[in-house]
Amino acid sequence: MMEKTASQPPERIVQVGTAYQFKDYSVQLNQLLDLYGDVISCTSIGSSVLGKPLWCLKIGRGPRKVHVNAAVHANEWITAPLLLRFIEAFAAGCKQRGAQENESSLECRRWFDNTTLIAVPMVNPDGVDLSQGGIDPACSWAEELLKWNGNHSDFSKWKANARGIDLNDQFPAYWEEEQSRRGITEPAPQDYGGTAPLTEPEAIALAELTSREQFDYVLSLHTQGREIYWNYREYEPEIAEQLALRLAKVSGYRAVKLGGSDAGYKDWFIYRFGRPGFTIEVGEGVNPLPVSDFDEMYGQIYAIIASIMDS
Template structure:
């Protein structure tokens, strides 16, 4: 899935359209564009009445989650297509009872910046980005989108509280919630998609910590903790009741719909997680994602 230790936007686009053309159970859509005009891709796999939303790479230096989610979607579609074998009945059951909606790269501009540096952006942006990055040419720690806004601090769920907590007044590599909620096109696209599809549950893939955050200010449904325990049992990750965090996608989803929402922190280490850990990360994540299909 990775290409020379990277997973660039162009590779994700190629993989998406290849999957869409080769599998009857999978469709590809565009849900909007990033600040720099890159299409935000949505993959649909299955046709069941239960609708699960899974997204990846809200944060630029967590781009490896895009490749992890794409591998899961590819395997799901391929095993559904394959005739015979023990997996067929299980995968067909998943795809007939659940529709998976996957957004593999919420923050394509940021993911490109982390992996390719300033070569990935128009010259008009380079001076701004260098200033926001305190003059450093190394963008490997960058979490934000290309305008220096943390996309997972962008949602109208106690956004003002998150601004006070973060204390970041302007564009930055991380932790700037933006000038107002949903100021960024990537966040708007995710909000509109969610409003349209009204998922039964959502999972947001991040790195790192091997933890599962399942609550938000007591808005979560009563069975959310039990569901988190199931995800934890499948993966070995630890369910955590989190406090002191607002304005995230999962937070907004829970508060808006009172349905289960989960942030999954994949793996351990320092972001960006090394490409050589990809296979191990996928081995522990895949059972969690299969369990999520049953939420």
């Protein structure tokens, strides 16, 4: 199989500065819709704890449904612009005609005809803002958030949502075992799964979208480790490992058979639907990963999503 390479439009809308908060995401999303509104559709699937819309983007008209989500964990916010840039490249390729037409644009139009990509680039907008900007003085949870963060004003290690609940420990796939393993019984920067599965509006919205759309494949983008997790308690289909090895080949990541982990979105998808689901651990280093790594990580993510689009 030929290795996928990201197309290079002359001017990209999706850019990352020293930070990438919900306001940056919203501005760029609106710019994409202004330019590619005939290709990309956008709806809200719900609201965050603090009332921010959870935007869901759809591109393509094919019968195969691929879902990708990102920024589930707050300080892994860089995955949101990585996913949004892929959507921009996909939309741009669909629009290229005549002298601009090339192999990449033909590929994008093939995807558009054969596959529907349904993406939620920022699952945890409250946490994304908190991890980069600290507590908003107007936030109704300000006192509690400071307490849950050990009375530290630096939230750069925060992964949870605005109620101190880790959204990737919120799904009904052996949830009780994950909570027992974690041993965390109250809101915290990470690893607290709440009092029950699917109590948080962000997790509920993602689960409802997934049940409604009946995806064929899902990818959940996280950081870091350059690894691809493809299994869950032997509930995964036989093709899952083969697909993971293919994704690893095109990206340079490692396909890892993971144990001792439950209640994540990918876990629940495999457990509930028995279809291929993958957690992609993008990049290497310490979260939050540096913006200077963005272009390199984007090339890897482009290759992974492109390969799934061709599955």
